[in-house]
Structure formats: structure tokens, C-alpha cells
Amino acid sequence: MLARKLSAWLTWSASLAVAQSITSSSGLQLDISVANGLLNESTNGRIEVLFAPQGTDPLDDTDVTSSLDYIYGENVQGLISGSAVTLAGGSNLTTRTGVYGWPLVGLQDLPSGNYSVQAFMNIYETVTRSDGSVVSVRFPCGDGAPPIGGYGSLLTTISDIEVSGNEQTVSLTFNDTVLAGEFNGSEIGGCSQGNYVDTEFLKYIKIRSDALSTFWGREMYVGATVLLPFGYNQTDQSTRYPVLYHQNHWTANQGAFRYPVANFSSEWDAGMINATDTMEARETPKMILITFRHETPFYDDSYAVNTANIGPYGVALNDELIPHLDKTFNTIGEPYARVQEGGSTGGWESAASLVFRPDLFGVTFTSYPDSLDFHRHQDIPLYDSANAYVRDNGSMIISIRTFENDTQVNLATVAQENHWELSQGTSSRSFLQWDIWNTVFGVQGYNNYPLEPWNKVTGEIYPAAVEYWKSFDLSNYITSNWGGPKNLGEVLKNRIFIYVGTHDDYFLNEGVLEFQKRVNAKGGDGWTNVTVLEGQPHGGNYQRRTTWDFLELALQWVEDHAPDGKTPLSPDVTKASSRGNDWTEVIERGGRQAAVARQSPPALTSRWGGVVATAGRWDPGVVLEAQWIVNGRPTASFPVQQGEQIRFESHSRWQKGQAQLAVTGRKIGYGDETRYSNTVWARL
Numbered sequence: 001m002l003a004r005k006l007s008a009w010l011t012w013s014a015s016l017a018v019a020q021s022i023t024s025s026s027g028l029q030l031d032i033s034v035a036n037g038l039l040n041e042s043t044n045g046r047i048e049v050l051f052a053p054q055g056t057d058p059l060d061d062t063d064v065t066s067s068l069d070y071i072y073g074e075n076v077q078g079l080i081s082g083s084a085v086t087l088a089g090g091s092n093l094t095t096r097t098g099v100y101g102w103p104l105v106g107l108q109d110l111p112s113g114n115y116s117v118q119a120f121m122n123i124y125e126t127v128t129r130s131d132g133s134v135v136s137v138r139f140p141c142g143d144g145a146p147p148i149g150g151y152g153s154l155l156t157t158i159s160d161i162e163v164s165g166n167e168q169t170v171s172l173t174f175n176d177t178v179l180a181g182e183f184n185g186s187e188i189g190g191c192s193q194g195n196y197v198d199t200e201f202l203k204y205i206k207i208r209s210d211a212l213s214t215f216w217g218r219e220m221y222v223g224a225t226v227l228l229p230f231g232y233n234q235t236d237q238s239t240r241y242p243v244l245y246h247q248n249h250w251t252a253n254q255g256a257f258r259y260p261v262a263n264f265s266s267e268w269d270a271g272m273i274n275a276t277d278t279m280e281a282r283e284t285p286k287m288i289l290i291t292f293r294h295e296t297p298f299y300d301d302s303y304a305v306n307t308a309n310i311g312p313y314g315v316a317l318n319d320e321l322i323p324h325l326d327k328t329f330n331t332i333g334e335p336y337a338r339v340q341e342g343g344s345t346g347g348w349e350s351a352a353s354l355v356f357r358p359d360l361f362g363v364t365f366t367s368y369p370d371s372l373d374f375h376r377h378q379d380i381p382l383y384d385s386a387n388a389y390v391r392d393n394g395s396m397i398i399s400i401r402t403f404e405n406d407t408q409v410n411l412a413t414v415a416q417e418n419h420w421e422l423s424q425g426t427s428s429r430s431f432l433q434w435d436i437w438n439t440v441f442g443v444q445g446y447n448n449y450p451l452e453p454w455n456k457v458t459g460e461i462y463p464a465a466v467e468y469w470k471s472f473d474l475s476n477y478i479t480s481n482w483g484g485p486k487n488l489g490e491v492l493k494n495r496i497f498i499y500v501g502t503h504d505d506y507f508l509n510e511g512v513l514e515f516q517k518r519v520n521a522k523g524g525d526g527w528t529n530v531t532v533l534e535g536q537p538h539g540g541n542y543q544r545r546t547t548w549d550f551l552e553l554a555l556q557w558v559e560d561h562a563p564d565g566k567t568p569l570s571p572d573v574t575k576a577s578s579r580g581n582d583w584t585e586v587i588e589r590g591g592r593q594a595a596v597a598r599q600s601p602p603a604l605t606s607r608w609g610g611v612v613a614t615a616g617r618w619d620p621g622v623v624l625e626a627q628w629i630v631n632g633r634p635t636a637s638f639p640v641q642q643g644e645q646i647r648f649e650s651h652s653r654w655q656k657g658q659a660q661l662a663v664t665g666r667k668i669g670y671g672d673e674t675r676y677s678n679t680v681w682a683r684l
Ligand SMILES: *[C@@H]1O[C@H](CO)[C@@H](O)[C@H](O)[C@H]1NC(C)=O
Pocket: 037, 038, 039, 040
């Protein structure tokens, strides 16, 4: 009886959500219902509807550079079996969420034609984190967090439809759930981070992270995939190996260097390789190769640092998982024998891991990293530009390019890529690239989600939000801690090796050059070792070496820096005092308490009998509307800017009364909020 009543109430609140979501009834309307038994509890999430050329699988081609799909998304609340939601219209999101599509914003814009259509729903769970922030996010489970159609998503079957261009309603039904893969490993934690079966050389490790579980208020795990060298003997504790930490995206059941791939696997397992130049047989490098599995509620990996939005992943990987690995395997547990390495996302992770933890790691061989210096965030001059999408001279900033016959061909602009992401998630929840940068580099917004550095629709940059990124701008961080307790000028000297090509597909060469310029300006040429290869695009190993040559280079570095090597790594440069990215500081500066503390209400002051007001302090990007309240009666509202001085225009020299200012703030992803000033006596 009680259960019936409850579900009737839930259906009622679901229909309320439906009513609110209708923004336009012109053109195409999608009625999406949920089959019986599929959702037994009121559920929040985001619906994505894909329209693909008829006869194709809509999931085949959702990429920004090649998409033939039209993608439409909308956040939904309180969905449950038996309820339905209507998607219609759509417009640029400014202060409210509704349908937002890519490449065309509204459903009314979808060209008439024949399509294969399929809808998905990402299920969001609402969690309260240890700093008091509350977010609704999807927790991936062993699938590397694909933006659409990941584990646990609802889906409809693919329907062939003809869109007429006239008023039309298409009905779709969620009647299936994407199931987790088959995980056969024996570790803890179910499908979280995957769970694979060990082979002779490849071992899968997974631990519960105390730090992450505390932060997220639920069980959280991190994993490592460990590739052991030929001849490794677990019982022989006296033969110990250096470790190469290969940072990368989600690697599923493959280890470092995408093991097992082609000849790498067979040569690794046989313990012998042929030298590329002489073809002489020689032994494979004797190192343990480790890659992490750390899919998160925002991306397929965490960026391997402590952040206010995804939590203490630096602690989880470096202070929980690595000690566990050092206990489990015959590693040399010393900084000189821990090499960081990776490209792109993994490039940034490898650099940040060394820069923040010179006490733990010895060196990084970083390839084409995500921006090390935000003077160029890809190609955006983030500190100097007013807009992330358009330059001052009106040209669009490019995000993805390729080269044909040495001529640059542009594949996507920053605007296109951000709008494509926005169709797949609001509040930085698309599981895509620009959003994860916002999540990692930014602090929490007052709405608990990442404080975005620019307006995702218009590209307008918010300098006050960008300011918070500076602790993840690695050249800013290094040069700010050059001397002092961290002493990074000495500590990191000769330990950072970077490679990038001049034709990097994502302009990542620009950030590398900015980084090199700033750190070497302080430390002298060669303080950091940067290789820029002419004409090379994004990809490959460090300096485009073959895998074997690269591994031998890394091993040589370890041998040279061992206590009995040519240039031993001094204990002076691996002191605990050189640590950075401290979790307590990160969450104090960027978590819920800080977001609350930086807000302030509007304030009035009475001056020379007149009244001057400010709108108070709000998060960057909040659109404000003010209203005088005179003797308790509201007057007409008017737009105001943060920081603007507002004067109360008095009309009477003699009559006095009470004046107060009410300011309402609106921003996409934020609840509307009205704040009231103090009240003062004023000439009316
Ligand atoms: C919902 O409840 C029905 C009836 O108890 C059950 O058969 C079904 O498996 C449940 N579905 C889910 C997703 O839990």
C-alpha cells in the first residue's frame, strides 16, 4: 500500500519534470517512455538522442570531426518505469537547461530526411561528498566511461524514421539497459575499474581507495595493470626491478604499450628482441611496466592528481596503490627507479606526477602533453584572450587540425568541439576533453560542479575562474616554487624530458614552448630538456623512438641515477618537503567551503544622503538582475554586473524611506537565487 502511494507520487513528480522540459512545440517532438521493470526508482540522468543516416548504427559515428549524426541531449529528473518525457525545441543554453543539440541546436532545426534513431540515458547518482558538495554524476564501471551508451545506460532499439519537416511526434521506449562486460578476475569491487584474468606476464591489481571512498561517500577503487619482465621470479625477492609508470587513458585489459600488441607481446614474452639497426638479438629491458586504471565520474581517467572536483586521486594512486604495488611485486621502491612516461593526457599526467611528487618519482619522459602552461591552452591564449572561441581579429580558434602536403587542414574549431560536448552533458559532465580539463584544472563552482573557465555556448572567458587554474599551470607552479621550501629550481632540474611535434593535431606544441620559455628563463637553457620534431603530428613514443629504444633509454636513466651509477640522484632532490598538490590544501581552496566563502550578498551604503550599492559577489558567469525595494515595495528590475556601482536615483529631496536591493542570479547549472542587501534610510 505504502509502496503504491510512493510510486504514484514519483510518477507525479516525473510528470512535473516532463511539463517543465517542453520548451517549444514546433516541428519534431520526441516522446520517450520507460518500459515496465526497467527503472523501479525515480531516476535522474541525461537523455541523448542520436539521428544517424538510415541503415547505420547511430553509435558508429558520434565524433566531432567526422560525425554524420545529429545529437540532441536533455537532462531529466525523476524518470521511472511507466513515466515518459518529451523532448522538443531547443535553444542555446544561457541560464536554463533544455534540449541542446549538435551540430544544430534545436530539434526544430533537424533537416527532413530518413534516419536511424536511437536514444540513450546516462543514469546519474546523487552523492554528497565529504566536503559537503552534492553532485549528480555517472559512476563508470569497467568500461572506461564512454560519453554515450556506457555501462548502466538505458537504451531504445534503433528505429528507422522519416522526419517530414512538419509537426511530428516520434515515440521511443527505453526497454533495455547496457550491461557491464564480463569480468572474470577475482579482485574486489565488482566491475569498477574492470576485473580481468591474470596471464603469465600480465597481472591485474585493484584496491579499495580509503581516500576516494571517504571523499565520494561510497566504495571507490583504483587499479593497476602490471606487465612483468621476462625472467621475473616472485619468490626471488633479491632480484628487483625498476618500474616504468606509463600514464594513459583507460587501457581495459591491456597493459602498458597496449600489451598484447603485435610483436611487442611475443618479444616481451620471449625475453629477446632484435636491435632495429643491426637486427642483432638482445635481451628485452628488465623493467616492470605499470599502467593505472582510474576511470572516474567525469572521464576515463583522473589525470592522476588531487583535484577539488574528482577528489584525491593523487593520494589514491601515489600513496595507496604504489605502496601496495611495491609490497606485492619485486620492485625497487626508490625514486631513481620510478620513471614516469606518457603522451597527451598521459603526457600531462606524467609531467604533473613528477612535478608534484619529486620525492616519489625520478624522472619523466613526457610526450605531446596537454597544456603544461595555460598561456596556450591548446591554441587558446587563456590568460590574455576575452574569448576561447574567437580571436580579437574575428577568426575562429582551431581545436583539431591535420596536415596535408605540409598545409594545415582544420578539422574542428574550439567552439564546435565545446558545443558538441555540451550536447552530451551540462556542468562539465560530457566525459569529453574540454570538460575534463575544466574538472581537473578548475575548482568547484557554487553549484558544486566544476567552475567553468568560459561560457560553453559563447566562449566568453571568465578571468576570475581562470585564476584558479594557476595551481595546475605547471610552469606557473614551478616558477612560483622555484626556491623556498619546495626548492623546485634545484629539485626538478634535469629531470623533465619533453617531446612534441610541430604539427601536433591539438596544438599541444604551443603549451610546451610556453612552458620551456618560462622555466628555462629561470633555470637556463637545458633546465628542462625539450625535443621538438619538425613535421611530427600527435602520437608515438617519446622522441618517436621505437618501443624498445625508448625502454632502453628509460632503463639507462635509471642505471645512471642509481646510487652506484654515473650521476646518482641526490637525496636532496627527493625530500618530502618538495611535495605539492597536497589534498588538504586542494580541497580547502577549491571545495564546497571555499565556494560558499567567496559569495557575498548585495550591499548598500548611504552616502551624502544618496544610496550606492553593489550586487555582491557571485560565481563568474552568473547573470544578475537587480530590483530596488522601496518601503517594502519592489520596483522594476534591471540588469547589473558584478562589481558595478549601482546608484539609487532619488526623486524627492525631502521624503525619506527604507531602500533595499534584491539581486537575482542565474546561470546554467545553477538554481536561480535571490539575495537581499541590508536596508538603509534614503531620500526617495
Ligand atoms: C523492477 O522490479 C521488477 C518487479 O519486482 C523486477 O522484475 C525487475 O527486475 C526490477 N528491475 C530492476 C532494474 O531492478
